Amino acid sequence: MPDAKPNTIYLKDYRIPDYLVDNTHLQFELKPKATLVKSQLKIRRNPAAGVGLPPLLLDGVDLELLSIAIDSMPLSSEDYEEIPQGISISVDKPEFHLEIQNRINPEGNTSLEGLYLSNGMYCTQCEAEGFRKITFYPDRPDIMSKFTTTIVASKNYSVLLSNGNEIDRGLCKDESQYVTWEDPFAKPAYLFALVAGDLKCLDDYFTTTSGRKVKLQIFTEEKNIYKCDHALRSLKNAMRWDEEVYGREYDLDTFMVVAVDHFNMGAMENKGLNIFNSACVLASPETATDAGFQRIESIIGHEYFHNWSGNRVTLRDWFQLSLKEGFTVFRDAEFSADLNSRAVKRIEDVSLLRINQFAEDAGPMAHPVRPDSYMEISNFYTLTVYEKGSEVVRMIHTLLGPEGFRKGSDLYFERHDGCAVTCEDFVTAMEDANQVKLVQFRRWYSQAGTPKLNVTDYFDEKRGIYRLTVRQSCPPTPGQKEKHPFHIPLKLGLLDKGGNDLILDGTGSTQCVLEVTESEQSFEFTGFENKPLPSLLRGFSAPVKIDYPYSVEQLLFLMSKDTDTFNRWNASQRLAFMALSDLQQAYRKGGTLQLQPGLIKAYKRVLLNRDLDPALVAEILQLPSEQSIAEESACIDAEAIVVARKFALQTLAEALSGELRARYIALNVRKPYSINAKDIAERKLKNTCLLYLCVTETADSLALAQAQFDIASNMTDKAAALNALINHAGDRQANAAIEQFYRRWKEDAQVVELWLGQQSRSCRRGSLKTVEKLIQHPAFDLKNPNRVRAVIGGFTKGNFSQFHMSDGSGFEFLAEQVIALDKLNPQIAAQQVIPLTRWKRYTGDLAPKMKIALKKIMDSGNLSGDIYEVVSKSLSE
Known part of the structure; x- marks a missing residue:
């Protein structure tokens, strides 16, 4: 058991702060093992908190306290006391200046929270509770202060950065240098940032709608400066998009981005100084895949959009995390959809949600979008808060329409600018701007779990009436056995025998949104001669599971005819799941495996359709992953899933080899690399075809992969060919490609991470033995989150067959890595343990072996709260 069980924090216990901090002046004297931090705080009693002068409580973790003074009068040890994770100071006046000096050790800070060193560069990560590792402070998001920061460091550092605008710089008496920054906007401590290092900068400018000229700067190591152009273009696109779609201009003179190799997250939206994981900034055609370019565009947009949805309007407490994250994920998804293929973007987002967030909803860590309690807030940076939170915002957008949603967001920003608010405030702004009520809708914030819609229909041929009956339910989740009905927007269309959208009402609409608010509800449509076929949940209008008894023929029809692109793809997924389910049943019964002929027919038809977006074709051709098949299963039979999917993949590759080869050859045209939707789509389909062809492991198909590997001029094609060879070529050919690739790119951190990840995810070469060799490789570093995610995460989350080996060795391996990681970086350790938490859903011997691995972690002692x-x-049972 751990030395001390962490306390549980409850939303119901929230209290407004006793004291406010109007101004925060910080001075850092940077030294690797002994950085001196001096803080001067202008503090006053919060008039809204009541009367009297209660003790001032300051958070502080891993700090060496040197001195405390109030209004320049030093305090003795009798004037304050140490409390768990902080200090309590006796106060005898309602307004005062507090001065504190403390020391910290950035070099020894492997948690990557607070101030730490990454490759010799000082940087910070303060969200959620990292500022308390820098100095003693009321570290909570509803205390907003204006920060002035002075950084003192050796002249060896070319940049000393913090939030806001630079107001002073110079040399000190000891010939060290200093720079002072002032942020004119009040902010909570979690948005504080500091960077000091020997970095180069890529500069540009952006002119806002009102004519203000904003300086844009991206900082990175000199060797990587050539890989910043795409991030800079993405930033300018995001700034323009936010002006046009939301009317939001940037508000400082400078916007800075810094790329950091060691970072727990993707990026952080610190006011005016965004700190990014290097993998989310650096890209060139030779070193980044198309997916990497698109990810950078999305994350750059996401962090910039936080300037308003998170910074100018921030959150009252950490329970409201989705207030900024769900809203901003929705904004960045719309930004990416506008710049690329909207249909494919929606498919990618829904796939992520179904595979991972639905599993989260069905597991022991299930929680509402706005949790009721937590032990460690870092554990709630989850897909529920981010992705499901985004879907909740999207549902409001669907219910109100684009114009109504814009009115609501305008009111929200106007009403709460400079404030720390709640999810309730966001929904209320939407209501007030549109004169509607969303009382029942609020349950999406307070109830956990994935709702299920059971849909049946009836057609009255004589009267031409078509009736849909919808029954909604939601399974129990920890702490919530009973669920009240949700307010669910169900977007649909009705198709005739020719695949045409039928008119649904007197306005001529061929699509509508049904508002499902009851446990059982019926909707009627009139004026039909024949029974229509429903196209349900168009665009995935709500984060729900839907059950309608489509036949194979109906799914084939929807794949070919549905005018909703998302539902065409969704029909292909439903068809594949049905086929894979049949194969699993046959395997368990010891019968002969035979793939549903309809699936082969459907895939062939899609391959031959040159009118479809190639990116959509590639998405349709993707068989559901093993993890997504597991998520569809009430009880997970890992062995049956692996056998079924492998058989289906092999059968499809052999049956469609001619069509796959023809499509590959047609698309395999050498031309200059370009990041545009058309070229990305063509590369995606080409490489999907190549991987299918290599499944057959014929000399001809492997020769195609080798040729592409040898001559590819961009990382998208190079990595796809390497992946095909790793998974399907013989040992000699595959190993030669692996070694050649590493020799060429061993100096590039992001490419090495890709190389590590491809091997650890390989079902053929990603065995536990291979992964154990990778963690001994010089390129691996347990202190580097990106390397951990590539190797350990790649194996446990991306290599279903090898991780779920029947002997349980994969589970034992993960337990050992989590125990080691927890001593270095608890946040990353908690992220990696997730695959073991779903043990109750597995059949046979896997469940008890996963449980044994969890108990091994629990019994190791000295566990972090995370x-x-x-x-x-x-x-817990």
């Missing part, structure tokens, strides 16, 4: 919370909840 790991204790996840493991203890997973083991």
